[in-house]
Amino acid sequence: xxxxxxxxxxxxxxxxxxxxxxxxxxxxxxxxxxxxxxxxxxxxxxxxxxxxxxxxxxxxxxxxxxxxxxxxxxxxxxxxxxxxxxxxxxxxxxxxxxxxxxxxxxxxxxxxxxxxxxxxxxxxxxxxxxxxxxxxxxxxxxx
Amino acid sequence: xxxxxxxxxxxxxxxxxxxxxxxxxxxxxxxxxxxxxxxxxxxxxxxxxxxxxxxxxxxxxxxxxxxxxxxxxxxxxxxxxxxxxxxxxxxxxxxxxxxxxxxxxxxxxxxxxxxxxxxxxxxxxxxxxxxxxxxxxxxxxxxxxxxxxxxxxxxxxxxxxxxxxxxxxxxxxxxxxxxxxxxxxxxxxxxxxxxxxxxxxxxxxxxxxxxxxxxxxxxxxxxxxxxxxxxxxxxxxxxxxxxxxxxxxxxxxxxxxxxxxxxxxxxxxxxxxxxxxxxxxxxxxxxxxxxxxxxxxxxxxxxxxxxxxxxxxxxxxxxxxxxxxxxxxxxxxxxxxxxxxxxxxxxxxxxxxxxxxxxxxxxxxxxxxxxx
Numbered sequence: 001x002x003x004x005x006x007x008x009x010x011x012x013x014x015x016x017x018x019x020x021x022x023x024x025x026x027x028x029x030x031x032x033x034x035x036x037x038x039x040x041x042x043x044x045x046x047x048x049x050x051x052x053x054x055x056x057x058x059x060x061x062x063x064x065x066x067x068x069x070x071x072x073x074x075x076x077x078x079x080x081x082x083x084x085x086x087x088x089x090x091x092x093x094x095x096x097x098x099x100x101x102x103x104x105x106x107x108x109x110x111x112x113x114x115x116x117x118x119x120x121x122x123x124x125x126x127x128x129x130x131x132x133x134x135x136x137x138x139x140x141x142x143x
Numbered sequence: 144x145x146x147x148x149x150x151x152x153x154x155x156x157x158x159x160x161x162x163x164x165x166x167x168x169x170x171x172x173x174x175x176x177x178x179x180x181x182x183x184x185x186x187x188x189x190x191x192x193x194x195x196x197x198x199x200x201x202x203x204x205x206x207x208x209x210x211x212x213x214x215x216x217x218x219x220x221x222x223x224x225x226x227x228x229x230x231x232x233x234x235x236x237x238x239x240x241x242x243x244x245x246x247x248x249x250x251x252x253x254x255x256x257x258x259x260x261x262x263x264x265x266x267x268x269x270x271x272x273x274x275x276x277x278x279x280x281x282x283x284x285x286x287x288x289x290x291x292x293x294x295x296x297x298x299x300x301x302x303x304x305x306x307x308x309x310x311x312x313x314x315x316x317x318x319x320x321x322x323x324x325x326x327x328x329x330x331x332x333x334x335x336x337x338x339x340x341x342x343x344x345x346x347x348x349x350x351x352x353x354x355x356x357x358x359x360x361x362x363x364x365x366x367x368x369x370x371x372x373x374x375x376x377x378x379x380x381x382x383x384x385x386x387x388x389x390x391x392x393x394x395x396x397x398x399x400x401x402x403x404x405x406x407x408x409x410x411x412x413x414x415x416x417x418x419x420x421x422x423x424x425x426x427x428x429x430x431x432x433x434x435x436x437x438x439x440x441x442x443x444x445x446x447x448x449x450x451x452x453x454x455x456x457x458x459x460x461x462x463x464x465x466x467x468x469x470x471x472x473x474x475x476x477x478x479x480x481x482x483x484x485x486x487x488x489x490x491x492x493x494x495x496x497x498x499x500x501x502x503x504x505x506x507x508x509x510x511x512x513x514x515x
Contacts (some may be wrong), residue, residue, distance in 0.1 A: 018449070044359050044360075045359055045362060046362050047362070047449075047451065047458065047460060047477060048449065048460045048462055048475065048477040050462050050473075050475035050477075051475075052464055052472075052473045052475075053473070061462065061475075063449055063460070063462070063477075067359060067373065067375060070380055070381070074449070093360060093362065094357075094360045094361050094362075095360060095361045095362025095363075095482055095485060095486075096362075097485060098481065098482075098484075098485045099362075106196075106197075120188065120189060121188065121189035121192040121514060121515075122189060122192065123189070130194060130197055131196070131197060135197075137197060137198070137200060137201035
């Protein structure tokens with residue numbers, strides 16, 4: 001895998017039972033495209049797209065699975081909290097559409113190039129990004 | 144005077160939901176129709192959004208299990224299992240064998256109960272009023288068994304990180320074993336009642352079809368993906384718990400239409416019962432049901448884990464990030480129904496308006512799972 005991804009200067013590490021690829025935010029879309037298209041890897045299934053708020057940075061995490069090779073991999077990118085922007089992966093996996101909409105709504109991440117980045121889960125007119133750590137959990141007055 | 148007036152096609156905007164009886168919960172979609180054909184669909188979700196992921200960050204680990212019960216409320220045991228295993232994976236816990244077998248038995252019975260619910264609901268959606276009665280008759284037996292084990296018919300709160308809340312009641316094995324022949328017969332009856340019914344076939348065959356490649360692209364999983372012909376079942380491709388010890392088949396469809404999705408689930412119920420039978424045979428009669436040395440308030444070490452299980456609706460995933468305290472730092476829930484609803488505009492393209500209820504029924508969504 002390191003061969004295929006070398007041009008993106010990734011940082012490869014290992015989690016519990018997964019390989020973790022950490023790349024620069026700007027490289028996410030091209031990395032994912034390569035991971036999906038390379039005949040040696042073929043990560044064609046997007047399992048999960050999550051955002052984790054580490055206060056000073058937001059981390060976008062992509063869990064991928066290869067139907068043919070039965071392999072899994074995790075792609076991560078750290079975004080600055082002041083300007084969380086990352087290229088969309090909808091052209092790579094169609095199923096990323098709603099996952100990105102949800103992440104944009106709850107965490108305020110901008111997915112550049114997303115075809116339809118409107119709110120999905122919260123009511124119209126809701127202000128703020130409730131997924132963020134700075135958003136209170138319990139002392140939030142709804143009415 | 145003009146003799147022949149040309150009729151311009153007009154697109155009409157139709158709203159369905161959120162209080163439509165056949166939307167299986169509070170779900171709304173807006174259809175653009177050209178005559179009887181659907182041109183475009185826009186699903187609206189979020190009516191049941193409770194912010195479970197955010198709530199988890201403020202709760203202790205044992206409290207979170209109750210929140211997971213309320214996600215996919217037709218497959219409570221399966222949800223609990225996924226969360227407990229995510230934490231166990233992070234802590235490196237070895238769950239006692241007896242507890243694992245009990246988990247497998249309960250999860251598989253839960254799958255059957257969930258699929259029976261689907262069976263009845265799809266029949267109703269297609270206009271058959273009788274099947275749901277038979278499905279619920281069978282489902283009731285399973286619910287009683289759940290009640291005997293956990294004290295609740297739904298929202299069991301029975302699994303714990305490291306094992307089970309308490310041992311199963313005496314006679315559990317016999318109770319489940321006595322259940323099986325009736326269930327098998329009941330499922331066969333259901334199968335004979337609806338599967339090859341002429342009217343049902345006409346409503347479901349070739350409706351809402353999706354190809355294998357597209358199904359993968361849309362991140363569909365579970366019966367939705369298998370109906371399209373991809374033999375992807377996490378219990379087999381990435382076995383968790385004890386699933387590598389059982390012998391079972393993975394039913395797959397060929398067309399990826401509503402009937403295939405229905406038939407895959409009917410066959411899955413039989414396979415689940417096969418697993419239950421094997422699990423009961425292999426299950427040790429006594430032994431601990433809780434891993435040794437697990438604290439009442441577990442504190443997984445700093446780190447992260449992604450756990451996925453095969454829920455009745457597909458791949459249910461939990462991405463757990465822990466900072467070493469008694470509350471998780473972040474919990475992300477990958478809900479199978481969420482991905483299924485996403486594909487709805489694609490499935491409904493060029494269908495008739497009347498089909499949209501059947502296609503929605505064949506997705507088998509649970510809105511608690513979609514909105515979280």
